Amino acid sequence: xxxxxxxxxxxxxxxxxxxxxxxxxxxxxxxxxxxxxxxxxxxxxxxxxxxxxxxxxxxxxxxxxxxxxxxxxxxxxxxxxxxxxxxxxxxxxxxxxxxxxxxxxxxxxxxxxxxxxxxxxxxxxxxxxxxxxxxxxxxxxxxxxxxxxxxxxxxxxxxxxxxxxxxxxxxxxxxxxxxxxxxxxxxxxxxxxxxxxxxxxxxxxxxxxxxxxxxxxxxxxxxxxxxxxxxxxxxxxxxxxxxxxxxxxxxxxxxxxxxxxxxxxxxxxxxxxxxxxxxxxxxxxxxxxxxxxxxxxxxxxxxxxxxxxxxxxxxxxxxxxxxxxxxxxxxxxxxxxxxxxxxxxxxxxxxxxxxxxxxxxxxxxxxxxxxxxxxxxxxxxxxxxxxxxxxxxxxxxxxxxxxxxxxxxxxxxxxxxxxxxxxxxxxxxxxxxxxxxxxxxxxxxxxxxxxxxxxxxxxxxxxxxxx
Numbered sequence: 001x002x003x004x005x006x007x008x009x010x011x012x013x014x015x016x017x018x019x020x021x022x023x024x025x026x027x028x029x030x031x032x033x034x035x036x037x038x039x040x041x042x043x044x045x046x047x048x049x050x051x052x053x054x055x056x057x058x059x060x061x062x063x064x065x066x067x068x069x070x071x072x073x074x075x076x077x078x079x080x081x082x083x084x085x086x087x088x089x090x091x092x093x094x095x096x097x098x099x100x101x102x103x104x105x106x107x108x109x110x111x112x113x114x115x116x117x118x119x120x121x122x123x124x125x126x127x128x129x130x131x132x133x134x135x136x137x138x139x140x141x142x143x144x145x146x147x148x149x150x151x152x153x154x155x156x157x158x159x160x161x162x163x164x165x166x167x168x169x170x171x172x173x174x175x176x177x178x179x180x181x182x183x184x185x186x187x188x189x190x191x192x193x194x195x196x197x198x199x200x201x202x203x204x205x206x207x208x209x210x211x212x213x214x215x216x217x218x219x220x221x222x223x224x225x226x227x228x229x230x231x232x233x234x235x236x237x238x239x240x241x242x243x244x245x246x247x248x249x250x251x252x253x254x255x256x257x258x259x260x261x262x263x264x265x266x267x268x269x270x271x272x273x274x275x276x277x278x279x280x281x282x283x284x285x286x287x288x289x290x291x292x293x294x295x296x297x298x299x300x301x302x303x304x305x306x307x308x309x310x311x312x313x314x315x316x317x318x319x320x321x322x323x324x325x326x327x328x329x330x331x332x333x334x335x336x337x338x339x340x341x342x343x344x345x346x347x348x349x350x351x352x353x354x355x356x357x358x359x360x361x362x363x364x365x366x367x368x369x370x371x372x373x374x375x376x377x378x379x380x381x382x383x384x385x386x387x388x389x390x391x392x393x394x395x396x397x398x399x400x401x402x403x404x405x406x407x408x409x410x411x412x413x414x415x416x417x418x419x420x421x422x423x424x425x426x427x428x429x430x431x432x433x434x435x436x437x438x439x440x441x442x443x444x445x446x447x448x449x450x451x452x453x454x455x456x457x458x459x460x461x462x463x464x465x466x467x
Contacts, residue, residue, distance in 0.1 A: 024057045024112070024409045028064060032412050036253075036466050040072035051081060056111045059088050060409055063118065067125060067413045071250075071464045075129040082126045086145075089119045116153050117336050118411045120146050124167055124331075124418075128248060131170065132460055136177035143171040165205070166331035166418050168198050172211070173246065173458070180456055188219060207328045207422070210235045238424045243453040245432075247317065247421040249327045250464040252310025254414035255334040257341075259406050260300035263356070264292065269300065272353025273360070280357065283365045291360035294367075298401040301352060302345050303408055305337040310416035311438050312465050317421055318433040326437075327419035334416040356404055363400045415464065425453045434463065 027050070034043035047068070050061040066082035069075075092113040114122075127142030146167035172194035179187035192215040198208050209228070213236040216225040225236075264270045273295070277288045315327040432451045438444040453459060 024060055027057065028060075028412055031064065031068075035068055035071070035413055038466065040068050041074070044068035044072065044074075056109065057409065058111075059085060059092060059114060060112050060411065062088065063114070063122060063411045064413050066122075067411075070125055070129060070462075071413075073462070075132045079126055079129045079133075082122055082129070086119075086122045086126065089114050089122060093119070112407075112409050115337070115340070115410065116149075117333070117340060118414075120149050120164065121333070121411075121414065123149070124164070124170075127167070127170060127174075128462075131174065131177075132462060134177075136174040136181070139174040140171055140178070143167045143174065147171075164331065165198060165202055166420070168194050168201075169208070169330055169420065172198070176215075177458060180458075185219070188215060191215060192219060205328070205330075207330075207420070210422075214238055239426055241455050242424045242426050243455055244458045245317075245423050245425060245451065245453060245461065246458055247315065247325075247327060247434075247461045247463065249315050249419040249421070250415035250417075250462075251312050251314075251329075251419060252334075252416035252465055252467065253308040254411070254416050255305040255307045255337040256412055257303040257406075257408040257410045258306040259408065260302065260304050263295055263298040263300045263404070266300055269349055269353050269356075272350050273357045276354040276357035277361060280361060282361055283368075285368045286361050286364045290364045291357070294360050294364050294400050295356070297398065298356075298404050299406055301356070301404045301406050302349065303341070303406045304345075305334075305341045305410075307334050307338065307416070309467055310334065311467055312436045312444060313439050313441070314419060314437050315421060315463065316435040316437055317423065318435065319423070319425065319430050321431070321433070324425075325421045325423040327421040329417050329419045331418035332416075333414055333418065359403055360400060427453055427455045429453075432461075436465065 028047075031043045031046040034046065044065050047061050047065040051058065051065050053061075062081050062085035066078050066085055069078035069081065092111050113119075123142045123145040127139045127146070130136070130139035130142060146164050150164055172191040175187045175191035175194065178184065179191065192212075195208050195211045195215060198205065199212060202208070209232040213225060213228045213232070213234075216228055217236055229235075260266065264273075270292075274288060274292070277291050282288075314329070316323060317325045317327075429450055429452050432449055434447045434449075436444040436446070447463075451459065451461070
């Protein structure tokens with residue numbers, strides 16, 4: 001009897017202790033603070049002890065560190081980490097389903113597998129790194145992985161993820177690069193196909209109008225060229241023997257997970273729990289009311305993505321003092337995060353409510369059992385039955401809350417969105433002024449530099465804002 005009583009109290013105690021372990025958001029705090037002071041390398045170095053340590057947060061540390069190194073311009077080092085992160089994400093995603101049935105506590109105690117969009121963006125950034133390293137073949141492999149993953153998510157996950165326009169656009173650029181390097185018309189044709197698919201997916205994206213005319217002309221397809229001229233008006237005006245400047249812009253701070261607050265204040269979830277409890281065979285003394293009381297202090301287990309700061313609308317590019325181009329948004333990361341989490345909520349809240357109902361009923365039963373065991377354990381223990389029952393009752397709610405705590409882990413250093421700008425220039429050295437246009441349409445800051453453009457060569461520049 002005493003052993004059984006001890007076991008009941010120990011289970012509750014373990015639940016409370018587990019809830020007090022250091023969480024990821026605390027561990028990342030110092031490094032993230034450095035990152036948002038523009039100290040990218042210093043931020044990355046703080047995470048080095050964690051990226052090779054096999055634990056539940058390893059994937060997160062690898063993603064954060066890889067992106068910090070990318071922002072620092074250390075593209076090769078960034079890929080060393082992000083390529084391994086992609087492999088680890090695939091491994092965790094495969095094994096997590098096997099672990100799910102055995103889970104006793106909340107998801108913060110499991111290996112972080114990454115949100116779908118986060119796992120996709122690992123390969124997106126790997127591909128961008130390869131472009132910055134002038135390695136278009138490997139870039140294409142990374143971007144293909146992005147779109148393969150999205151197709152798989154749509155088919156196996158029952159989700160409606162759109163094709164990643166940024167990945168397809170960068171795939172086309174990578175094909176153009178290999179076509180230029182190898183004088184291969186087939187790669188030009190592949191790039192053209194990508195641009196046509198982008199136009200089908202995003203018919204209002206004007207950026208691709210120029211590309212469709214340019215490549216139709218390059219391929220000598222007069223019928224296709226005339227079709228695009230008729231549709232968009234004449235846009236092809238690339239100077240002969242020119243080079244190209246391509247700018248990647250990573251804007252602002254991406255959305256992060258936050259708590260939805262008290263569980264029972266969500267009317268849908270409360271109704272789902274009540275219905276589930278009402279349909280269960282409850283043990284003697286366990287009531288729907290008692291279970292709901294035990295859940296009084298519990299947090300909602302499904303988090304929500306909250307947007308953060310993103311003050312810059314786009315970049316404007318002046319070449320030798322003349323406005324030449326602006327960046328165009330191709331990947332809206334923050335809105336994807338918010339939307340997909342809400343879609344997940346709609347599809348899973350009843351299943352989550354049913355799981356909570358089972359835990360709540362079991363926790364109430366545990367408290368009742370502690371009191372009953374104490375009463376039947378003889379005078380020495382029995383005289384403390386009321387106290388033990390009270391402790392068990394008080395512990396039930398706290399222990400239960402620790403079991404359904406929301407998992408607020410996520411990739412903190414992602415930008416709010418990804419943009420691209422393209423311009424063709426004759427060979428030479430140019431003064432470039434990058435103007436940061438805020439959401440009011442005024443210039444927030446400017447950066448100046450010199451850039452050399454070579455005949456037939458694509459030159460890449462990379463910019464990031466963190467405000």
